[in-house]
Amino acid sequence: MPEPVHAAPTSHPSLGEVGCAFLKLGLTSFGGPIAHLGYFRSEFVERRRWLSDVQYADLVALCQFLPGPASSQVGMALGMLRAGWGGALLAWLAFTLPSALLLLALALGTAGNPHWLTPGLLHGLKIVAVAVVAQAVFGMGKNLCPDRARAGLAVLCAALLLLWPGPWAQCIVIAAAALTGYWLLPPSAMTARAAPLDFGISRTVGAALLTVFLALLVLLPLAAWLHPSLPLKAAAVFYQAGSLVFGGGHVVLPLVQAGVVEPGWIDADRFLAGYAAAQAVPGPLFTLAAYLGAVLPLDAGLRGLPGGLLTLVCIFVPAALLVLGALPFWEGLRGNLGMRKALAGINAAVVGILAAALYDPVWTSAIHGRADMALALLCFGLLTWGRAAPILVVGLGALAGALFF
Numbered sequence: 001m002p003e004p005v006h007a008a009p010t011s012h013p014s015l016g017e018v019g020c021a022f023l024k025l026g027l028t029s030f031g032g033p034i035a036h037l038g039y040f041r042s043e044f045v046e047r048r049r050w051l052s053d054v055q056y057a058d059l060v061a062l063c064q065f066l067p068g069p070a071s072s073q074v075g076m077a078l079g080m081l082r083a084g085w086g087g088a089l090l091a092w093l094a095f096t097l098p099s100a101l102l103l104l105a106l107a108l109g110t111a112g113n114p115h116w117l118t119p120g121l122l123h124g125l126k127i128v129a130v131a132v133v134a135q136a137v138f139g140m141g142k143n144l145c146p147d148r149a150r151a152g153l154a155v156l157c158a159a160l161l162l163l164w165p166g167p168w169a170q171c172i173v174i175a176a177a178a179l180t181g182y183w184l185l186p187p188s189a190m191t192a193r194a195a196p197l198d199f200g201i202s203r204t205v206g207a208a209l210l211t212v213f214l215a216l217l218v219l220l221p222l223a224a225w226l227h228p229s230l231p232l233k234a235a236a237v238f239y240q241a242g243s244l245v246f247g248g249g250h251v252v253l254p255l256v257q258a259g260v261v262e263p264g265w266i267d268a269d270r271f272l273a274g275y276a277a278a279q280a281v282p283g284p285l286f287t288l289a290a291y292l293g294a295v296l297p298l299d300a301g302l303r304g305l306p307g308g309l310l311t312l313v314c315i316f317v318p319a320a321l322l323v324l325g326a327l328p329f330w331e332g333l334r335g336n337l338g339m340r341k342a343l344a345g346i347n348a349a350v351v352g353i354l355a356a357a358l359y360d361p362v363w364t365s366a367i368h369g370r371a372d373m374a375l376a377l378l379c380f381g382l383l384t385w386g387r388a389a390p391i392l393v394v395g396l397g398a399l400a401g402a403l404f405f
Contacts, residue, residue, distance in 0.1 A: 018079050018087045021048065022094035025075075028394045029095075029282045031129025034357040036071035036284070038129075038136035042383065042390045044078055046139070051081070053143040055197055057347040062330050064174060064350070068242055068319030069286045072096065077323055080199050088324065092316065099283030100290040104308045106277050107294035122280055124375070124401015126366035128394050131379035133358045138384060141351050149185050150348040153177060157352025162359060174349045181345020182338060201328045209325030213318055217243050230265070231302050231310065238289050238314035243322075256292065265296055289315040375400050 021043060029039045037060060044050045051059075063073040072092065079091025145151040157173050220236040237259035245255060261271050274291040281287070293311030294304055302310060333339045367373055379397055382388040 015083050015086050015090055018083045019090045019094050022075060022079065022091045023098070024391055026095040026098040026283050028391050029071075030125040030394070031132065031362065032285065033069065033071040034354060034362060035129040035132050037074065037354070038132040039390055040071065040074055040078070041136050041139065042132065047389070050078065051197060052195070053140060054347065055195070057140060057144055057350050058330075058334055058343055059197075060350055061174065061343065061346045062326060063323060064170065064353070066319075066322045066326060067245055068322060069284045069316075072284050072286065072316065073319050073323040076320055077199065077327060080201070080324060080327070081197055084200055088320070092320065096283055096287060096312075096316070099278070099281040100287040100308075100312055102281045103274065103277060103287055103291035104294050104305060107274070107291045107308060108304055118402060120405040121398050121402040123366070123372075123405045124397040124399070125394065126362075127372055127375050127401065128379050128397035130358070130362050130366050130376045131383055131393065131397075132390065133354060133362050134376075134380050135383045137351060137354045137358055140354065144347040145351055150344065153180060153185075153345060153348040154352040154355065157349045158355040161353060161356035165356075165360065170353060173352070174346055177345040177349035177352075178342040179345070181348070182342040185341060185344055196331060199324075199327045199331065201324060203328045203332075206325045206328040209321045213243070213321035213325060216321075217318070229299070230296070231298050231307075234260075234265075234293065234296055234298070234307070234311055235314045238293070238311045239318060241289075242286070242315040243318040256288070260292055260296065266292065270295055286315050287312065371404065 025036075025039055025043060029036045041053075041056060045053055045056050059074055059077055060070070063070040063077070066073060072095065075091045075095050076088045079087035079089070081087075083090070141151070141154065145154045157177055160173055161169060216239060220232075220239050224232045224236040238256070241255040241259065257268075257271060260266055261268050271292070274288055274295070277291065278285050278288040290308040290312040292308075294308030296307050296311070297303070298307045334343055367376060375397065379393050382393050382396070383390065
């Protein structure tokens, strides 16, 4: 059997390690889900070496297939890998709560102006996101596309996604890459089998989690129809939004808007103010649910902070049930020889997806001139060759943006 690249460490992992790592990311991960995946790779593949590039790409591929916030699902899986169920919960809390608390504060009227970040500071953070994603494409491309066949497949996937963007196109490209890998990639394209990752979840438990996911997807709307209280309706709306959306935070907005604005629960201006603030804070865009829940006209006992926590949990619960339920089956599939061939194609597609996202929306929203490009190159050099910690590069980009843009 081929030797694994390197396996996740097994020496007495602690919840404190997981909490500190994800809290740092929750405070500094600007730029959306693709940038988050780049930050995660820097932290957990390159710096902490919890898993290899191939293992990480396999995990990203699974979460790209599943509905929900892909970066948050990758984080939950990494927390589960490192410290069990408590690690999965703590990884989600630490990555999510910084932005959720800021948005709750805004909703409760204590944060003042939703544009609390200056335009220059925010622009500098967007430029850092360009460098982070570029480093992820560069590093993963070297490891996952070392030959012409896989490099060509990655380029083709990137080109297709630039021509036909969207979450469904992404799913189609991944599926097509899997079939290409299975049928067409030569034996020389096969990499050494990655060491299996032990998430500590049995197939019985995985099946139970997936069953709970489906049951809630059916029962919550039914309960809201039978007992039409606003808290129950809100729980159903946010659970459905978290269950049925592919492609990350921005794609969830139409579903949530239809669920809370069209029925007249809140007005469009308040909804858009929350959306603007959600883009100015680090962490997952799904934390917009905390803001919306806090401003909903719920019953007296749920108005404000309790309502925000209710909708925040409801939008993330399906993501947790799906990824933790799918992991034991995914681990079994990725060890199959045919699945390994398909994964070689999927991993090339993941590189292509990152490359397409590097241009749109990351590059197009951040690089508007020579100064922007200069700062992006400096940050990229510090990350790639200077081996600087991402948090230091984030600080540099924010400072440069505040001073010069």
